[in-house]
Amino acid sequence: MSNIETLPELKEIIGSLLFAAKKSVTAKEIRKTLVGAGKNYGGLYEQFASVRENDILAVVEELKMELIQGSTGLSIADVAGGFRLQNEMNCGPWVRTFLDKDRSAKLSKPALETLAIVAYRQPVLRSEIESVRGVAVDHVLRNLVELQLVKVVARSELPGRPWLFGTTQRFLEHFGLKCLEDMPGMDELKRMELDEDKPEQTESLPGME
Amino acid sequence: MADLLQTEEYKVNLEVFEGPLDLLLYLIKKDELDVYDIQIGRITTQYMEYLELMKILNLEIAGDFIVMASTLMLIKSRMLLPDEERGPVDEDDEDDPRWDLVRQLVEYKKFKDAAGFLEYLEEEQENIFSREGEHVELGLHPDVGMSDVGIFDLISALNQALDRAPEEELGEIFSEQFTVTEKVDVLLKMTGKGRSVSLGRLFLGMRSRQEIVCTFLAVLELIKLNRLAARQDGHFEEIVIEQVEGNEPESVLKEDEDGTDEY
Numbered sequence: 001m002s003n004i005e006t007l008p009e010l011k012e013i014i015g016s017l018l019f020a021a022k023k024s025v026t027a028k029e030i031r032k033t034l035v036g037a038g039k040n041y042g043g044l045y046e047q048f049a050s051v052r053e054n055d056i057l058a059v060v061e062e063l064k065m066e067l068i069q070g071s072t073g074l075s076i077a078d079v080a081g082g083f084r085l086q087n088e089m090n091c092g093p094w095v096r097t098f099l100d101k102d103r104s105a106k107l108s109k110p111a112l113e114t115l116a117i118v119a120y121r122q123p124v125l126r127s128e129i130e131s132v133r134g135v136a137v138d139h140v141l142r143n144l145v146e147l148q149l150v151k152v153v154a155r156s157e158l159p160g161r162p163w164l165f166g167t168t169q170r171f172l173e174h175f176g177l178k179c180l181e182d183m184p185g186m187d188e189l190k191r192m193e194l195d196e197d198k199p200e201q202t203e204s205l206p207g208m209e
Numbered sequence: 210m211a212d213l214l215q216t217e218e219y220k221v222n223l224e225v226f227e228g229p230l231d232l233l234l235y236l237i238k239k240d241e242l243d244v245y246d247i248q249i250g251r252i253t254t255q256y257m258e259y260l261e262l263m264k265i266l267n268l269e270i271a272g273d274f275i276v277m278a279s280t281l282m283l284i285k286s287r288m289l290l291p292d293e294e295r296g297p298v299d300e301d302d303e304d305d306p307r308w309d310l311v312r313q314l315v316e317y318k319k320f321k322d323a324a325g326f327l328e329y330l331e332e333e334q335e336n337i338f339s340r341e342g343e344h345v346e347l348g349l350h351p352d353v354g355m356s357d358v359g360i361f362d363l364i365s366a367l368n369q370a371l372d373r374a375p376e377e378e379l380g381e382i383f384s385e386q387f388t389v390t391e392k393v394d395v396l397l398k399m400t401g402k403g404r405s406v407s408l409g410r411l412f413l414g415m416r417s418r419q420e421i422v423c424t425f426l427a428v429l430e431l432i433k434l435n436r437l438a439a440r441q442d443g444h445f446e447e448i449v450i451e452q453v454e455g456n457e458p459e460s461v462l463k464e465d466e467d468g469t470d471e472y
Contacts, residue, residue: 022339023339024339077337084339085339086337086338086339087336087337087338089333089336089337090336091336092335092336092337092338093336095336095338096336096338099338103335104335106328106331106332107327107328107331109324109328112324112325112327112328112331113320113321113324115324115327116320116323116324116326116327117320119323119327120320120323132313132316132317132320133228133230133317133320134228134229134230134231134273134277134313134317135228135229135230135273136273174331174334175327175330175331175334176330176333176334176337177330183323183326184323184326185319185323
């Protein structure tokens with residue numbers, strides 16, 4: 001069915017998948033691919049179909065180390081719950097020049113502040129963000145939604161059923177974060193026992209631990 | 210487009226940049242005060258001075274600033290009362306009228322720090338590309354604010370310039386000689402060919418307050434349009450403005466017309 005003489009190692013397969021992927025790849029997706037390739041090609045190719053996610057994770061770690069040790073200019077990063085093959089940070093200026101990219105625009109301070117509050121407090125109401133920042137955040141929040149860094153995650157049960165906001169996958173990718181817990185001080189900033197002054201909001205928020 | 214200062218529509222929307230809590234933190238930091246032991250009288254006075262300045266600048270003072278002003282006044286007045294007359298006291302914390310404000314400031318400060326962390330990450334990510342070279346691009350017009358120098362640093366500089374300007378003769382009516390548009394042109398010429406200009410020096414030799422204010426508004430406008438950048442090497446050092454590279458030198462004030470801030 002196929003004309004490959006020797007089968008590659010699992011490590012090579014995973015490496016090639018990361019190379020081909022356009023966004024971060026999860027261990028689950030890799031496993032699905034291994035199963036799929038086994039079905040499509042049959043025979044010898046089925047031997048990787050039984051690989052477990054834990055094995056995949058271990059192999060990715062191995063790959064990571066080898067990329068670093070081999071000074072390849074490449075690295076694998078844990079981003080947004082998966083893995084991403086990317087260049088080493090110190091090679092950035094050359095890659096940027098090669099791709100003919102301008103320095104990308106940065107988020108403003110108000111935008112970053114608003115984003116930080118959404119990230120730590122999600123799901124969060126606009127009014128809650130405003131009470132922390134002490135200013136109206138209409139404009140900034142709208143921009144963040146347009147940039148797909150923030151999205152509406154639910155509607156609260158409060159009168160008027162206002163929207164609850166949360167961060168997106170793109171948020172994690174933009175900042176190179178593995179997951180939300182990756183942010184420093186998550187426990188502390190999450191949602192402190194809320195103060196006496198706004199109890200009616202805490203009680204009715206759905207989906208909060 | 211002429212006489213921008215005279216028309217009511219011309220207002221720099223400060224609220225997009227920073228709010229009353231920013232201003233308070235700025236004042237506290239400036240005087241190296243302890244956030245847990247704010248001298249409320251002094252802070253209130255300084256806060257009101259800034260509001261006054263914003264009024265002079267015809268900046269749109271968001272309601273939030275006014276609310277904070279009244280909160281400060283309330284705290285100040287309660288501080289004057291003897292303990293037993295301050296009203297019911299539930300917990301230890303509650304007998305200091307400043308406590309709510311302190312708590313709000315401390316919490317806000319934490320998120321400001323968290324925002325700083327995100328900023329650092331963003332900077333790091335700028336040099337990282339994945340296979341498609343597609344790290345998240347924010348597009349050409351993201352929410353660019355004043356990245357290097359805060360609005361209050363700029364206002365501080367203006368304050369100094371106004372202090373130096375001679376008092377205008379009362380009783381004499383000046384015709385309006387300066388416009389923001391005109392000053393925009395002057396500024397662009399001054400900063401052309403990569404020259405940088407110190408903000409303090411910019412105001413030297415200006416005789417009328419109106420000229421200073423127009424110049425200042427022109428600086429704000431150009432920063433907002435990302436034509437100029439304001440830099441400051443350390444806290445309270447001299448602010449320097451220079452042109453942002455690679456921006457088209459056309460239609461400077463156009464963008465304001467499509468009312469980016471209305472909602």
